[in-house]
Amino acid sequence: MRKTHILALAGLTIFFAGRLFADPPEGTGNWRLVFEETFDKSKEELFETWVPANGNEGHILCGRFPENIEVKDGILRLCNRKERRGTQDWTSGSMNTYKYFKYGYFECRYRYADAPGVNNSFWLMTRGKLPQGGIPFELDINEGHYPDEINCTIHDWRPIILENGKKSHKVVVHKNFEMDPVKISNEDPFVSIPLDVSVSASKIRISSNHYQHFHIREIAAYEKDSLGGYPSLDTKNIKYPDKEGKKNLLADGTVKVSGHLEGRQDDFPSKGALDGKLSTSWCANGGGEKWIEITLPEARDIGCIQFITGWINDGKFLDCLPTYKVEYFDGKEWKTIKDNNSKHAFGGKKTVNLARSWNTYGFLWTPKEFVFYFNGKEILRAPNDNLAHYYAPVFLSAAITNWAHGVCDEIDGTSMDVDYVRVWQDYRMKGGILDNRPPEIEKTPDSKPQKSGFFSRLLGSSE
Numbered sequence: 113m114r115k116t117h118i119l120a121l122a123g124l125t126i127f128f129a130g131r132l133f134a135d136p137p138e139g140t141g142n143w144r145l146v147f148e149e150t151f152d153k154s155k156e157e158l159f160e161t162w163v164p165a166n167g168n169e170g171h172i173l174c175g176r177f178p179e180n181i182e183v184k185d186g187i188l189r190l191c192n193r194k195e196r197r198g199t200q201d202w203t204s205g206s207m208n209t210y211k212y213f214k215y216g217y218f219e220c221r222y223r224y225a226d227a228p229g230v231n232n233s234f235w236l237m238t239r240g241k242l243p244q245g246g247i248p249f250e251l252d253i254n255e256g257h258y259p260d261e262i263n264c265t266i267h268d269w270r271p272i273i274l275e276n277g278k279k280s281h282k283v284v285v286h287k288n289f290e291m292d293p294v295k296i297s298n299e300d301p302f303v304s305i306p307l308d309v310s311v312s313a314s315k316i317r318i319s320s321n322h323y324q325h326f327h328i329r330e331i332a333a334y335e336k337d338s339l340g341g342y343p344s345l346d347t348k349n350i351k352y353p354d355k356e357g358k359k360n361l362l363a364d365g366t367v368k369v370s371g372h373l374e375g376r377q378d379d380f381p382s383k384g385a386l387d388g389k390l391s392t393s394w395c396a397n398g399g400g401e402k403w404i405e406i407t408l409p410e411a412r413d414i415g416c417i418q419f420i421t422g423w424i425n426d427g428k429f430l431d432c433l434p435t436y437k438v439e440y441f442d443g444k445e446w447k448t449i450k451d452n453n454s455k456h457a458f459g460g461k462k463t464v465n466l467a468r469s470w471n472t473y474g475f476l477w478t479p480k481e482f483v484f485y486f487n488g489k490e491i492l493r494a495p496n497d498n499l500a501h502y503y504a505p506v507f508l509s510a511a512i513t514n515w516a517h518g519v520c521d522e523i524d525g526t527s528m529d530v531d532y533v534r535v536w537q538d539y540r541m542k543g544g545i546l547d548n549r550p551p552e553i554e555k556t557p558d559s560k561p562q563k564s565g566f567f568s569r570l571l572g573s574s575e
């Protein structure tokens with residue numbers, strides 16, 4: 113009887129062991145498992161394989177330290193704590209493999225920290241000096257944000273000098289997925305609200321309940337044109353207005369705003385929304401109320417209000433504002449012109465929470481292309497044109513940042529939890545296992561800041 117039980121248990125174990133991870137997607141290569149981390153080990157043993165970050169990091173709101181990394185019962189925890197250490201008020205954990213990889217299928221099973229304001233990432237990035245002609249790159253397999261967001265991004269880190277002399281780089285691929293059926297993303301940067309009847313306004317206000325920061329690149333109001341001949345946005349040539357001859361009635365107004373993203377009022381000033389240029393913008397604060405208000409020298413008759421949102425990368429508008437309320441002040445009270453804030457209220461309507469379920473995030477990297485997977489299902493594919501052909505370590509990183517929908521005290525005590533990381537490489541492909549000779553890496557704790565996607569998204573926009 114007892115023996116049967118043991119056998120049944122053994123069978124069950126094998127069953128689960130087989131279920132916990134699958135092989136790479138079928139037909140993608142001749143795969144051999146070359147790296148496996150299941151976290152069934154002590155912290156000392158863990159740091160034989162992984163280098164912990166160890167220091168404050170200026171591009172995010174937390175320092176990251178070995179003390180924030182825990183392993184227990186086969187699970188890695190990158191622990192978020194509200195504690196002053198060094199120059200920052202928060203701490204968290206990040207680490208990367210000593211081993212470097214070039215091409216392969218990469219898979220990680222994890223769950224997000226159960227609070228907004230944390231970037232939960234599984235990614236690769238080149239480090240140190242590259243050989244002649246080597247291109248520095250970053251492959252963000254997933255930068256996960258509570259509750260249901262997956263962000264897949266690929267960066268080409270070769271420096272670009274912008275017209276204003278600032279340094280930038282190119283974001284080659286960026287796609288944001290909200291796994292909840294309630295979609296709140298928006299791909300249209302241009303909002304034009306023609307009014308049936310003119311209104312007399314001394315102030316105009318645009319506010320939003322959007323859960324993260326957003327850009328407003330321009331706001332304009334025009335006199336009533338009964339033929340509807342209002343300006344439009346030429347997204348192909350990034351030009352606004354694309355028809356001359358209409359005067360923006362707000363141009364000489366004064367601008368007040370709710371705040372600026374991470375105090376970056378020099379990069380994204382309030383006036384950036386009202387200077388006639390699409391290249392400049394006001395960028396709203398990451399958390400709390402978000403609004404911009406324009407006060408006119410006197411009341412004016414307005415027949416159409418327009419504004420343009422999103423950030424511009426490589427000639428495309430991304431992360432355009434999906435929710436907004438437009439109001440005007442008629443001298444006595446505020447009146448609503450258009451309000452779609454309620455349609456997309458954040459939180460209550462979301463039923464998917466990637467912090468409360470284990471999911472796998474997979475990534476196929478070949479000499480020709482990149483393919484992203486969620487629970488074994490392809491979600492995104494992009495060519496690997498003259499970019500990622502060098503060795504890079506795998507990173508697991510939690511970061512506290514305004515990029516992930518507003519920092520709050522609920523973050524304290526949460527963790528990004530990881531069940532496993534596995535890497536397979538192709539034993540036939542050129543550049544696969546056979547000629548994979550990664551550079552020798554020194555085994556010393558790592559205090560160098562790690563750049564990560566949310567930061568580079570800010571720098572990466574061509575503005």
Ligand SMILES: [Ca+2]
Pocket residue numbers: 329330383384385386387388389390391392393
């Ligand atoms: Ca502007």
